[in-house]
Amino acid sequence: MVTDQPVAGPAACADLVAEGAAEPVEGWDFSWFAGRATEERPAWGYSRLLGERMADAKVALDVQTGGGEVLAAVPRPAPVLVATESWPPNLAVAQRNLRAVGAAVVQAGDDGPLPFQPGTFDLIASRHPTVAIWPEIARVLRPGGRYFSQQVGAGSNRELTDFMMGPQPVDPGRSPQVAVAEAGAAGLVVTDLREQALRVEFYDVGAVVYFLRKVLWTVPGFTVDSYRPQLSRMHVHIRAHGSFVCYAQRFLIEARKPA
Numbered sequence: 001m002v003t004d005q006p007v008a009g010p011a012a013c014a015d016l017v018a019e020g021a022a023e024p025v026e027g028w029d030f031s032w033f034a035g036r037a038t039e040e041r042p043a044w045g046y047s048r049l050l051g052e053r054m055a056d057a058k059v060a061l062d063v064q065t066g067g068g069e070v071l072a073a074v075p076r077p078a079p080v081l082v083a084t085e086s087w088p089p090n091l092a093v094a095q096r097n098l099r100a101v102g103a104a105v106v107q108a109g110d111d112g113p114l115p116f117q118p119g120t121f122d123l124i125a126s127r128h129p130t131v132a133i134w135p136e137i138a139r140v141l142r143p144g145g146r147y148f149s150q151q152v153g154a155g156s157n158r159e160l161t162d163f164m165m166g167p168q169p170v171d172p173g174r175s176p177q178v179a180v181a182e183a184g185a186a187g188l189v190v191t192d193l194r195e196q197a198l199r200v201e202f203y204d205v206g207a208v209v210y211f212l213r214k215v216l217w218t219v220p221g222f223t224v225d226s227y228r229p230q231l232s233r234m235h236v237h238i239r240a241h242g243s244f245v246c247y248a249q250r251f252l253i254e255a256r257k258p259a
Helices: 011-023 046-056 089-103 134-140 158-165 177-186 205-214 225-241
Strands: 037-039 059-062 080-085 105-108 121-126 141-152 190-204 243-254
Touching: 011 205, 011 225, 046 121, 046 141, 059 134, 089 141, 121 134, 134 141, 134 177, 141 177, 141 205, 158 205, 158 225, 158 243, 177 243, 190 205, 205 225, 225 243
Parallel strands: 059 080, 059 121, 080 105, 121 141
Antiparallel strands: 037 190, 141 243, 190 243
């Protein structure tokens, strides 16, 4: 956390970078950032809306659950509940977190087929999936079932990406408009779409290091050793301005499979 006391530049930078590099990144818990970074939350309240939909579901699936932290907090989970996760270190975390809500955790690749029979689920949810495989979502949804997801939009945190890598092109494939088109092509009807840019602030370079290790797509291939000059510049920037500001792009999409 940044204080009002002056801190020696190089030594402080090295210590903060080492701290951010040493923190485990398993799971999807961001409590380590308390006092070190902040992110504005979307106005729609994903967890609350997910809870409302889960209370009405009978057989539900959470795709790319991470450590299961969001799903575990649902007040009234579906009677039959399954979660998928691709990253092996997260599987044990998800199994532990989701045991209390009776969810089965299945290992499945992010960009591969879902290991379920057609028409299995009446609700599929996913918070910040790396990719949405719309034909698979449509295949395992029951007629009348719905997909509910909060996703990372195009150019999310691009200010941080550009600071570390230089100006980068924005991938239009992550835009809400592309998601709507792909959902429609898979036979789903989009019933809700919302977008918001969220202010993100980092108060020390250690928080930047931890974020880049955890949110891998921000700076692909990031390692501390290969980005030390940029991290030193980041430390100087934060000391001069009090924080580093960027903007996370989020969109909420809900789609229904016609009955």
